[in-house]
Amino acid sequence: MTTTPSTQAIAATALRKAYGDKIVLDGIDISVPQGTIFSLLGPNGAGKTTAVKILSTLISADAGSGDIHIGGHDLATDPQAVRAAIGVTGQFSAVDGLITGEENMLLMADLHHLSKEEGKRAAAELLERFDLTEAAQKPAATYSGGMKRRLDIAMTLVGNPRIIFLDEPTTGLDPRSRHNMWGIIRELVSDGVTVFLTTQYLEEADELADRIAVLNDGKIVAEGTADELKRLIPGGHVRLRFSDPAAYQSAGYALREATRDDESLTLQIPSDGSQRELRSILDWLDSAGVDADELTVHTPDLDDVFFALTSGTSKPNQTKETVR
Numbered sequence: 001m002t003t004t005p006s007t008q009a010i011a012a013t014a015l016r017k018a019y020g021d022k023i024v025l026d027g028i029d030i031s032v033p034q035g036t037i038f039s040l041l042g043p044n045g046a047g048k049t050t051a052v053k054i055l056s057t058l059i060s061a062d063a064g065s066g067d068i069h070i071g072g073h074d075l076a077t078d079p080q081a082v083r084a085a086i087g088v089t090g091q092f093s094a095v096d097g098l099i100t101g102e103e104n105m106l107l108m109a110d111l112h113h114l115s116k117e118e119g120k121r122a123a124a125e126l127l128e129r130f131d132l133t134e135a136a137q138k139p140a141a142t143y144s145g146g147m148k149r150r151l152d153i154a155m156t157l158v159g160n161p162r163i164i165f166l167d168e169p170t171t172g173l174d175p176r177s178r179h180n181m182w183g184i185i186r187e188l189v190s191d192g193v194t195v196f197l198t199t200q201y202l203e204e205a206d207e208l209a210d211r212i213a214v215l216n217d218g219k220i221v222a223e224g225t226a227d228e229l230k231r232l233i234p235g236g237h238v239r240l241r242f243s244d245p246a247a248y249q250s251a252g253y254a255l256r257e258a259t260r261d262d263e264s265l266t267l268q269i270p271s272d273g274s275q276r277e278l279r280s281i282l283d284w285l286d287s288a289g290v291d292a293d294e295l296t297v298h299t300p301d302l303d304d305v306f307f308a309l310t311s312g313t314s315k316p317n318q319t320k321e322t323v324r
């Protein structure tokens with residue numbers, strides 16, 4: 001992959017990292033244009049946090065890795081400049097629960113060498129932006145999970161970083177807090193910030209990311225927009241559910257290409273869900289003289305892609321569209 005440090009906020013080639021015999025990153029390339037959201041997806045232990053740690057200077061890549069440029073700075077020769085350009089919010093929060101939200105913010109301002117006045121102003125602005133003004137004088141330990149996460153990101157933004165690494169920013173948040181966080185991330189990007197996001201929630205990558213890379217076994221096994229990734233795998237199918245075991249058996253005979261689930265009396269038939277294919281399935285059922293209790297059409301989503309690419313198995317059934 002070619003990298004142009006001037007237009008790419010993050011550009012890394014042949015990134016390698018092993019712990020002993022265990023190869024965590026096996027020569028991956030990462031390239032993230034400025035002002036976009038890039039999402040690194042992968043199962044637990046795939047190496048997402050390791051990639052974030054390397055790109056944010058917390059640990060070093062192994063010898064044999066290629067160049068890493070962050071914000072146009074060479075990470076190997078100018079790690080200080082990289083640190084000044086980035087913000088990192090990890091899985092383990094930097095929030096100190098014993099002090100107030102405002103004190104946490106002021107501590108960050110100190111770390112960024114802002115004057116007392118500048119620090120106060122930045123803290124007040126960010127607390128306001130993240131809807132934390134009311135809680136600012138309370139110890140952070142009393143905050144809800146969503147508030148702590150917002151404070152964490154607010155702290156990350158004190159130095160006005162142009163590139164932000166968010167390592168699983170919404171893990172453990174309830175749906176409303178997760179949606180709020182998505183709004184915050186979108187707002188950051190509309191201000192021109194580049195976001196490198198790791199997540200276990202495929203829906204999150206689907207919602208937010210301009211580009212998604214799937215990490216598995218140390219390699220990037222697919223990369224593209226959510227739609228491009230969805231086109232990679234077939235995954236579409238029709239499911240027929242029966243309550244009558246005899247009807248289920250007859251349909252199973254009639255539809256030989258169906259995958260059977262004898263426990264739930266369900267047949268799954270590969271299909272693009274088109275009207276023509278649905279009609280032919282219904283014709284088969286008619287000619288066999290059986291009625292299904294439920295017919296559902298499933299189109300591939302990012303979950304299918306993820307399961308297909310990272311384990312070779314399909315995920316448990318989930319329906320997108322229902323026709324009765």
Ligand SMILES: Nc1ncnc2c1ncn2[C@@H]1O[C@H](COP(=O)(O)OP(=O)(O)OP(=O)(O)O)[C@@H](O)[C@H]1O
Nearest residue numbers: 019022024042043044045046047048049050051200
């Ligand atoms: N300091 C370390 N020493 C040894 N092995 C490590 C170390 N850090 C990470 N690993 C191993 O490297 C692999 C990748 O870990 P990493 O935390 O990067 O995965 P991840 O994709 O972020 O996973 P998760 O989604 O669970 O956070 C794991 O098998 C982990 O056990």
